[in-house]
Amino acid sequence: MIIQMGDYKYNVNSVDYLRDIRDHLKKDQPKWCVVDFETTGLHLKKDLPTIGSFTWKGQSYVFPATEENLLELVNLANQVGFLVNHNINYDLHMAANKLGDDLYGRRFKKLGDTMGFCRLSFEALSTRYGGDTLKLKAIGNKYIDATADRYEKAVISWMRKKRTSDHKVLSAMLRPFGWTITRLENAMNKSTEPIPEEVMNVFREWRNAYPEPTYADVPIDIITPYVASDGILTDILIEKSTPVITFRKQWKILNKEFELLPVVWEMERQGIPVDREYLKKSLELVEDYIYELQMKMHELAGQKFTVGQHEVIKDIYEDRLGYKPSSTDKSFMKKMAAEGDKLADTIIKLRRLEKWKATYIERILDVSEYDGKFYSSMNQFNPVSGRFSGDAQQFPRDAIFDDKGNEIFNPRRAFKLRGYYLDFSQVELRVQAHYTMYFGGDINLCRAYMPFKCVHYETGEIFDHETEYGRNRWNEMKPGAPTDKHWEELLKEGWSAWVVPETSKP
Numbered sequence: 001m002i003i004q005m006g007d008y009k010y011n012v013n014s015v016d017y018l019r020d021i022r023d024h025l026k027k028d029q030p031k032w033c034v035v036d037f038e039t040t041g042l043h044l045k046k047d048l049p050t051i052g053s054f055t056w057k058g059q060s061y062v063f064p065a066t067e068e069n070l071l072e073l074v075n076l077a078n079q080v081g082f083l084v085n086h087n088i089n090y091d092l093h094m095a096a097n098k099l100g101d102d103l104y105g106r107r108f109k110k111l112g113d114t115m116g117f118c119r120l121s122f123e124a125l126s127t128r129y130g131g132d133t134l135k136l137k138a139i140g141n142k143y144i145d146a147t148a149d150r151y152e153k154a155v156i157s158w159m160r161k162k163r164t165s166d167h168k169v170l171s172a173m174l175r176p177f178g179w180t181i182t183r184l185e186n187a188m189n190k191s192t193e194p195i196p197e198e199v200m201n202v203f204r205e206w207r208n209a210y211p212e213p214t215y216a217d218v219p220i221d222i223i224t225p226y227v228a229s230d231g232i233l234t235d236i237l238i239e240k241s242t243p244v245i246t247f248r249k250q251w252k253i254l255n256k257e258f259e260l261l262p263v264v265w266e267m268e269r270q271g272i273p274v275d276r277e278y279l280k281k282s283l284e285l286v287e288d289y290i291y292e293l294q295m296k297m298h299e300l301a302g303q304k305f306t307v308g309q310h311e312v313i314k315d316i317y318e319d320r321l322g323y324k325p326s327s328t329d330k331s332f333m334k335k336m337a338a339e340g341d342k343l344a345d346t347i348i349k350l351r352r353l354e355k356w357k358a359t360y361i362e363r364i365l366d367v368s369e370y371d372g373k374f375y376s377s378m379n380q381f382n383p384v385s386g387r388f389s390g391d392a393q394q395f396p397r398d399a400i401f402d403d404k405g406n407e408i409f410n411p412r413r414a415f416k417l418r419g420y421y422l423d424f425s426q427v428e429l430r431v432q433a434h435y436t437m438y439f440g441g442d443i444n445l446c447r448a449y450m451p452f453k454c455v456h457y458e459t460g461e462i463f464d465h466e467t468e469y470g471r472n473r474w475n476e477m478k479p480g481a482p483t484d485k486h487w488e489e490l491l492k493e494g495w496s497a498w499v500v501p502e503t504s505k506p
Helices: 018-028 067-077 088-099 114-121 136-143 150-177 181-189 197-209 220-247 251-270 276-301 310-321 330-338 342-368 427-435 444-448 468-472 487-492
Strands: 002-005 008-014 032-039 049-056 059-064 082-085 111-113 407-409
Touching (some): 008 220, 018 049, 032 220, 049 067, 049 088, 067 088, 088 111, 088 251, 111 114, 114 251, 150 181, 150 220, 220 251, 276 342, 276 407, 330 342
Antiparallel strands (some): 002 008, 049 059
16 A cells, blocks of 8 residues: 655555565665554553564555564664664563563664654754644644544544444443443442442453454554554654754764663663552552541531542632632642641642552552563653653652651652662753754754843844744854854854853854
8 A cells, every 4th residue: 555644655565574575675775764563552561562564765564573573673674774763762672572681772783763853853942832742643743744643543443433332232231230331330440339240240251252452453454554654754754854963963963862772771671679568558558548638628628529629629719718719729729728728738638649649659559560660761852951751750759647747658668779869960961962052062952051141243132032033043143254164163263143242252
């Protein structure tokens, strides 16, 4: 089949064995190739690749992720410049889970990640200030094809229809017992009532005959273009961003970041040992304390509600204050608690407890159930600041105490480590160093080092880095500047049109 993304067309074929495409790859000799997997889940050690795509300019091959094909992938990738994907380390984890934990990432001569291409090509603005997200489909829709996610939508639509069809069967099976699916789900998830054994037997029989649909169940004519589409978008994205990287003379930066990929992969692969017994005990203590606070909250308010029912809470405070607050967020509750409001203080405690219970106890227990370790992705490219992002960096240091002063949970004790604080020492400075003009990097992050005010040497106009127009003018030169030098060299030589007001120096 032919898939067209924007102005680009790709031949898409399904193959049982990747070795069958050796001659095609040898003939085309692409500078890079792209691999992408669909997987059974997101756990870095537990989940497996099920189906993959191998793509280069104009060609995409969809293949089953067998051990034979994963080994052949290494051979094929090492015939060309480098192997790339969008968040490639994740896919290498999936492949390693199937081949064995033998440093799969080290087998490749060179790896690349389109998130790195994007970070150097896009303007350095976070999404909350209007900058680009690094989500592949969003990038594809914006810069390549407005319907880039159409194949994903087709798969989602098929899965939804399959679940609906399966649920109709369950509904018919439950009807003779006077039960509905909604009633059963509430009883199972919210413990609203006991479930008769005959009803549970019906559910087990249905689930055994109709397991939760996966990508393996999707018809080949629907799943094939979906699997290929991500690889195609990635390939096009590299082609589009390469001229930008070349113009900005950033290949040296990008290659340094790509050399770090296998190292980061090995760091992620280690995992952090979890003290599961401590977490289980903490879970009981936290749940007991949550129950106590809920009872106290209901007593103080004179009615039952949850801390997430903001409209109900607004009504409660309307009766108390004589006006309806526009928000019952953290700042409002803190203000009320500071004025001696015990209800607000209780709501604050409950919200914090419920968040920590879900984020720092239940989640770690869930992730570590596989082998007793917590695995964290450490992304080099997500934050605009140049820092790494990763789950393990977000753990608070403070413990939680109940009303009697007893410690019921300390996030730092969740891990079996001889330390209590995890951090990457000044990683952001290493990455930001790439961007400073002195080292020949991009100008976007240089505004972190700029003087508070810069003015035009001739007009006295104040430099405005808040607008895209202003930022685009940052490399404006004085008349007479040499035309045979890169603008970064010209800035070092003092040709900048922008100067420090106090010194008139560029």
